[in-house]
Amino acid sequence: MRAKLLTIPIIAGVLFLGTSRCVNAQSDPSSLPLPDMAGTTLPLANSRSGTIQVYVRTEDGEPLSSPPKVNIITPSEDAAVPIMKKTGDDIWVFSGVQLETMYEVQVQAAGYHTELRPIRLLDTVDASANMIIFMRNPNDELAFHPPSGQFVLAPEAEKEAQKGSTDLDSGKTDSAEKHLHKALEMAPDNPYVNYLMGMCFFLSGDLPKAKPYLEKSVSADARQVPALVALGTLRFQQNDYAGAIRVLAPAAQLDGSKWNVHSMLGGSYLKQKDYANAREQAAMAIKQGGAKAGRDQLVLGEALAGLGQREKAVIALEAFLKDYPNDTNAKTISAWIPELKKPVPAGADAGQVIGSFVVASDIDLPPRENWAPPDIDAKKPFIISGASCSLTKILKVAGKSAMQMVSDLQEFSAKEEYESVELKRDQVLERPQSQTFSYLVFINQPRPDMFSVQEMRDQGVNAEGMPGQFIDSDAALALVFHPFLQPNFTWSCEGLGEWNDKAAWIIRFEQRKDRPNYLATFDTGINTHSLPLKGLAWVSESGGQVMHMETDLVRPVSEIKLNTDHFVIDYKPVAFTTHKVTLWLPESVDVYLAYRGHYLHHFHRFSDFHLFWTGATEKISKPKETEKKKTD
Secondary structure (H helix, E strand, C coil), X not given: CCCCCCCCCCCCCCCCCCCCCCEXXXXXXXXXXXXXXXXXXXXXXXXXXXXXXXXXXXXXXXXXXXXCEEEEECCCCCCCCCEEEECCCCEEEEEEEECCCEEEEEEECCCCCCEEEEEECCCCCXXXXXXXXXECCCCHHHCCCCCCHHHCCCHXXXXXXXXXXXXXXXXXXXXXXXXXXXXXXXXXXXXXXXXXHHHHHHHCCCHHXXXXXXXXXXXXXXXXXXXXXXXXXXXXXXXXXXXXXXXXXXXXXXXXXXXXXXXXXXXXXXXXXXXXXXXXXXXHHHHHHHHHHCCHHHHHHHHHHHCCCHHHHHHHHHHHHHHCCCCCCHHHHHHHHHHHHCCCCCCCCHHXXXXXXXXXXXXXXXXXXXXXXXXXXXXXCCCECCCCCCHHHHHHHHHHHHHHHHHHCCEEEEEEEEEEEEECCCCCECCCEEEXXXXXXXXXXXXXXXXXXXXXXCCCCCHHHCHHHCCCCCCCHHHHHCCCCHHHEEEEEEEEEEECCEEEEEEEEEEXXXXXXXXXXXXXXXXXXXXXXXXXXXXXXXXXXXXXXEEEECCCEHHHCEEEEEEEEEEEEEEECCCCEEEEEEEEEEEEEEECCEEEEEEEEEEEEXXXXXXXXXXXXXXXXXXXXXXX
């Protein structure tokens, strides 16, 4: 039985605009001028045409080495044919695009899959849209040699395996699994089929199910680099560093061109205190991976320090801090460097400086470095260089979307699947605790300048009734864009990025010290503490809806020992057909908490939404763009 996390009842988490706190900007004498959002509309355009800008990149976000061929395909002979003009090395602008008409943008390039993406311009003033297309190499992970010799498949098994491989390459893991099950029934010991089934689960994120298939594949044929790399990656992610070395080292010998293999080997050797091999592999990763292997500077620095090469270690660690100044390890590394610069006492082991410093400094170290995603400022998200960003326009459109949510979403319910797990210092995961709730949200707007949000689970579930004895409140962080809340934050536009193959403006926000904090509080059951939040939001380039959001604390709340409160929220469009309204609601929420020496991961998944209006109840229908998604 799991021991209780705390000895007294605790209610904790982000509580957004709870019933005890309402937003009333007009009553606040220190209010700054608010955006004039009342009655904001997007009027119809006078012209019936607009423009589409297409950006083409590799999967790593870099421009292609040779120019691709970019075309736009009209839906019929009667549709207007846009005029294409290339501006810059990797931007194609199509003008004269007919509004409310579905076109397809086609991109072809040697050595890449052909990409075909649909796009439709809404009928608005100055109608325009951005499209980012990432060109995919033929899937290197699935480049397992065709079975030969003793591994030749019977025709029917080969047919099912090929269908599964094609589905995997297209990201259709559910369909791939069905075909591969059939192939395995006919060829249960074939390394190729076992590899494909392992990759099916691996690409879906189900590592425990992937493991036996990949192990069986490697056991049958130990010279297939993709299988060795996949199994090594799985073991590395599960912190089985010795096991990772056993398969990644042969993979590197068979094909030494993969920087990520050297990166994982370097990290694995470091964990095994094999500093010489860690140094060698980290250096190879940096040489081959360039900027992509920037984090291997930290592995290299630690390995060099372990070997007593203190001056070289300082150079590597300082290079890491230059590239990642906001990394969660930055403070610790900054404290290591002066120690490494000190002369080594006579007779002392130069390689023990780092370890002895960590023990002596009484730092509350997490179970592993990557126990949670990095702080939002630790690494910049991918953005398109040169894309013009109008922050005022984006905040206005996003504010309008938030206002619609408040006015339309009077009350909704959903099925909530909730899981809590604590990460222990011995790096062993505690058995997850899971529970399913009926989740209900009320938004009350008694007058135009005031609203509140309240969340409920089942019949008044409290913290003691939740796995982990914590309550996370996730309903409305996206309402940070509401015009009544915008003045309480500083805002900046990071640039044009993408989320789930859709162009999105990446907007950063941070709580202002001179403004009231209505967004987030942390209730310990004894006192309530305001949480200063900062975040990144991926805002739909076409409609202003928040598609993805990540938040962090601006600074730890030392008085309650809350060092990390990191939210990762994915939103999806939910269409309510009777009232002809589509709202973007949370689909999944991951919460990472470092609280009083405990490291917790909470996962929420929402489905089966119902919208309640005065005198009416309505269940959702799936929007077209989400029909292929599971809503378990």
